[in-house]
Amino acid sequence: xxxxxxxxxxxxxxxxxxxxxxxxxxxxxxxxxxxxxxxxxxxxxxxxxxxxxxxxxxxxxxxxxxxxxxxxxxxxxxxxxxxxxxxxxxxxxxxxxxxxxxxxxxxxxxxxxxxxxxxxxxxxxxxxxxxxxxxxxxxxxxxxxxxxxxxxxxxxxxxxxxxxxxxxxxxxxxxxxxxxxxxxxxxxxxxxxxxxxxxxxxxxxxxxxxxxxxxxxxxxxxxxxxxxxxxxxxxxxxxxxxxxxxxxxxxxxxxxxxxxxxxxx
Amino acid sequence: xxxxxxxxxxxxxxxxxxxxxxxxxxxxxxxxxxxxxxxxxxxxxxxxxxxxxxxxxxxxxxxxxxxxxxxxxxxxxxxxxxxxxxxxxxxxxxxxxxxxxxxxxxxxxxxxxxxxxxxxxxxxxxxxxxxxxxxxxxxxxxxxxxxxxxxxxxxxxxxxxx
Numbered sequence: 001x002x003x004x005x006x007x008x009x010x011x012x013x014x015x016x017x018x019x020x021x022x023x024x025x026x027x028x029x030x031x032x033x034x035x036x037x038x039x040x041x042x043x044x045x046x047x048x049x050x051x052x053x054x055x056x057x058x059x060x061x062x063x064x065x066x067x068x069x070x071x072x073x074x075x076x077x078x079x080x081x082x083x084x085x086x087x088x089x090x091x092x093x094x095x096x097x098x099x100x101x102x103x104x105x106x107x108x109x110x111x112x113x114x115x116x117x118x119x120x121x122x123x124x125x126x127x128x129x130x131x132x133x134x135x136x137x138x139x140x141x142x143x144x145x146x147x148x149x150x151x152x153x154x155x156x157x158x159x160x161x162x163x164x165x166x167x168x169x170x171x172x173x174x175x176x177x178x179x180x181x182x183x184x185x186x187x188x189x190x191x192x193x194x195x196x197x198x199x200x201x202x203x204x205x206x207x208x209x210x211x212x213x214x215x216x217x218x219x220x221x222x223x224x225x226x227x228x229x230x231x232x233x234x235x236x237x238x239x240x241x242x243x244x245x246x247x248x249x250x251x252x253x254x255x256x257x258x259x260x261x262x263x264x265x
Numbered sequence: 266x267x268x269x270x271x272x273x274x275x276x277x278x279x280x281x282x283x284x285x286x287x288x289x290x291x292x293x294x295x296x297x298x299x300x301x302x303x304x305x306x307x308x309x310x311x312x313x314x315x316x317x318x319x320x321x322x323x324x325x326x327x328x329x330x331x332x333x334x335x336x337x338x339x340x341x342x343x344x345x346x347x348x349x350x351x352x353x354x355x356x357x358x359x360x361x362x363x364x365x366x367x368x369x370x371x372x373x374x375x376x377x378x379x380x381x382x383x384x385x386x387x388x389x390x391x392x393x394x395x396x397x398x399x400x401x402x403x404x405x406x407x408x409x410x411x412x413x414x415x416x417x418x419x420x421x422x423x424x425x426x427x
Contacts (some may be wrong), residue, residue, distance in 0.1 A: 103323070
């Protein structure tokens with residue numbers, strides 16, 4: 001790892017100030033991607049601004065059916081939230097299957113979506129729920145937030161502070177794990193929300209997470225796994241790599257979507 | 266150089282290190298506690314698992330400065346006065362190790378599992394809980410047996426104490 005300077009932020013304002021003072025710095029949340037990337041010398045931020053000790057960024061808050069998850073809430077806390085499980089168990093299940101137990105104790109929802117790894121789980125959940133990403137300066141709808149491979153709508157120095165959404169009527173998530181890394185070789189999040197049916201796919205698209213409108217229309221008419229039986233998933237635009245080619249992933253998208261609907265009930 | 270202060274196995278400890286120093290290297294090299302191992306060094310194998318503020322973490326993927334101010338438990342902190350922790354005793358009894366390299370991480374992971382879900386562990390839960398720990402010798406069967414046995418024994422102890 002190249003040399004770096006560590007700063008521990010005490011508040012959101014403090015973090016943003018520290019970031020603006022260090023052009024080549026990066027926000028550090030759980031660090032489960034960033035520290036590994038730095039060890040491989042694929043990233044070399046001059047400064048790290050640690051967000052883990054900002055109390056306002058941690059925790060799951062629920063008012064009625066409105067859910068707010070602080071950006072620095074670890075996956076383990078989302079997975080274990082009984083209040084959240086009562087109204088949106090699919091997101092608890094998603095969080096409980098990221099990486100391994102040790103990674104879930106450190107990794108955070110804000111870090112995951114800000115990084116927008118094309119095989120990460122949370123982008124599918126956040127896009128599938130039609131959530132809103134709250135930052136230090138504005139609110140961004142999930143549809144506008146994820147813009148490409150490791151790319152988001154975040155401006156330079158902008159920081160995710162929370163994710164909010166209305167609990168859906170029904171939701172489910174199914175993923176086919178990469179057996180070594182536990183990243184999604186394909187993961188599909190389905191949700192029946194007040195704004196309609198949403199289907200978000202991660203791990204498969206060559207531009208990152210995406211919505212599948214064909215599945216959404218079919219499920220809007222008939223919420224059942226069988227509604228997807230006759231839809232063929234187009235493999236163009238899907239990733240091919242040593243783990244699976246695009247055609248294989250196209251099949252996985254359908255299989256995972258059917259499982260996700262079945263699990264949503 | 267930055268001063269890092271930790272409570273390790275119940276004792277206040279501190280040392281100077283670079284900001285880029287990993288927690289596992291700080292524990293091994295500055296504090297001299299070499300029970301925590303570096304296996305893959307890429308967040309996969311779990312040989313470096315310690316508890317930070319009561320939760321299992323991979324100390325090869327955390328900077329020492331990130332951990333400063335926290336309470337750390339390493340494998341050296343488990344055994345009481347001359348007596349193995351029930352999880353350590355169960356690994357010995359059930360032959361839950363061969364070469365022993367992964368064992369500190371396995372044991373710390375098992376203790377974390379029992380802390381969170383003690384008394385309700387099943388073979389399936391234990392195997393899922395070991396997703397972040399790799400053993401190249403045992404094939405895991407005896408590790409799983411040892412964790413289930415320790416869980417049952419510790420749950421029995423808790424009941425007896427109530």
